[in-house]
Amino acid sequence: MEDKICEDCVYWDPNAAVHNDCGVCNRYPPQIATIDHEGMGRGFRPMTKSLESCGEFKKAKASNATATGY
């Protein structure tokens, strides 16, 4: 059975990573995670590791594997 992991998901962007083996999930719009001192929200998308998964997985046409080294 095929693993349904982030690095093979159409929504995963390894190029937005700031750490090895991590990428950004673009499945949903940015979510308000913090409110700064001026009352303005800051939006973030979740960062996940390449081997993580979730129920929203959708197979990408081409693997992201070369970008992450896996």
Ligand code: SF4
């Ligand atoms: S968290 Fe889910 S939707 Fe986002 S990249 Fe990983 S498997 Fe895909």
